[in-house]
Amino acid sequence: MKVKTREGIRDFRTVWMEGDIVKLINQPLIPHRFEVFECKNHQETARAIKTMVVRGAPAIGATGAYGLAQAVLQFTGDFSAFPDFLNRAEQTLKGTRPTAYDLFYATDRVKAQVLKARSLEEARETAKKASQDYADKSAEQCRKIGEFGRDLIKDGMGVLTHCNAGALACVDYGTALAPIRFAHQQGKDFTVFADETRPRCQGARLTAWELAQEGIRHFVIADNAAGHFMQKGEIDIVIVGADRIISSGLTANKIGTYGKAVLAKENGIPFYVAAPSSTFDFKSEEIPIEERDGDEVSHMFGLRENGETGKVRITPKESPVKNPAFDTTPARLITAFITEKGIFKPGEINQLAEKD
Numbered sequence: 001m002k003v004k005t006r007e008g009i010r011d012f013r014t015v016w017m018e019g020d021i022v023k024l025i026n027q028p029l030i031p032h033r034f035e036v037f038e039c040k041n042h043q044e045t046a047r048a049i050k051t052m053v054v055r056g057a058p059a060i061g062a063t064g065a066y067g068l069a070q071a072v073l074q075f076t077g078d079f080s081a082f083p084d085f086l087n088r089a090e091q092t093l094k095g096t097r098p099t100a101y102d103l104f105y106a107t108d109r110v111k112a113q114v115l116k117a118r119s120l121e122e123a124r125e126t127a128k129k130a131s132q133d134y135a136d137k138s139a140e141q142c143r144k145i146g147e148f149g150r151d152l153i154k155d156g157m158g159v160l161t162h163c164n165a166g167a168l169a170c171v172d173y174g175t176a177l178a179p180i181r182f183a184h185q186q187g188k189d190f191t192v193f194a195d196e197t198r199p200r201c202q203g204a205r206l207t208a209w210e211l212a213q214e215g216i217r218h219f220v221i222a223d224n225a226a227g228h229f230m231q232k233g234e235i236d237i238v239i240v241g242a243d244r245i246i247s248s249g250l251t252a253n254k255i256g257t258y259g260k261a262v263l264a265k266e267n268g269i270p271f272y273v274a275a276p277s278s279t280f281d282f283k284s285e286e287i288p289i290e291e292r293d294g295d296e297v298s299h300m301f302g303l304r305e306n307g308e309t310g311k312v313r314i315t316p317k318e319s320p321v322k323n324p325a326f327d328t329t330p331a332r333l334i335t336a337f338i339t340e341k342g343i344f345k346p347g348e349i350n351q352l353a354e355k356d
Helices: 042-050 057-074 079-094 101-114 120-152 177-185 202-214 223-231 257-266 350-355
Strands: 002-005 008-011 015-018 021-025 036-039 158-161 191-195 218-221 237-240 244-246 251-254 271-274 299-303 309-313 326-329 336-339 342-344
Touching (some): 021 042, 042 057, 042 079, 057 079, 057 101, 079 101, 120 237, 120 271, 120 336, 177 202, 191 202, 223 257, 237 257, 251 257, 257 271, 257 326
Parallel strands (some): 158 237, 191 218, 237 271, 271 336
Antiparallel strands (some): 002 008, 021 036, 244 251, 251 326, 336 342
């Protein structure tokens, strides 16, 4: 991802590792400030996931992989105690965000390779390589999603997105934004409508920031304006990301996605979900939905007129809040899934498990 900094335009990944330090783009500060957040141990990495310094299923997965490697690198006990330590570190990381399947997929992958090691030194080398390989593969998957999805976007189209499924939600490129990036690079003329995505406003803050960095024409719209623009014929395609997809095609994504899928169906607009195979959970029949702190709804965070950032209350103190972070969209509302292995209709996604 190209970022405009004081030193000029630089390439950044959302998450990377230097030595035994996990480094992250600090997403709650965007778009008002760009900073790199450092996690010195796996507990800090877990806290960064939970507090959404990093968010987005593929990015969370890669961060979890690095976090587990970080734990291995920092273990100093007797090797006989190492498996129990690794299990505890894994559970610390997995306990942060229950809905995003990539986190479970990634930590399982790294752990399985590390447990084959016959010494602590071998475990450390394996952990470093396995976590880096995972992050590199995740970035490559998103690149391929962009290549497969770009042909869906035509000149003159209006493209609706929800939440942030760009490079910030991944190691690089993005999922829903990858086809948009690649179509823009082809010189196609189109417009992106970015839902603000309450309550954390990842569309208004993060997606809009990414599109501005790339010079892609876009508008930020209120969440409840999407139906209006669909009725007016200004939106021709919807592309969203996903946090977990089960074998029935039921898809969990940021709260508000289901409503956009219903609106798209009503208006005859194709609705695509872009996700790597690591987001597909073929073992589960249900999707756990994370309930987050009510402060996310009762308060708004932003840049004050004095140039300082902070949050302000917008609801009465006496009013209770319910804040599910995700909702689920049934397969019947989804046109197809854009993956690194091709584009699949809901009834075809089990082929992804067979190809893995």
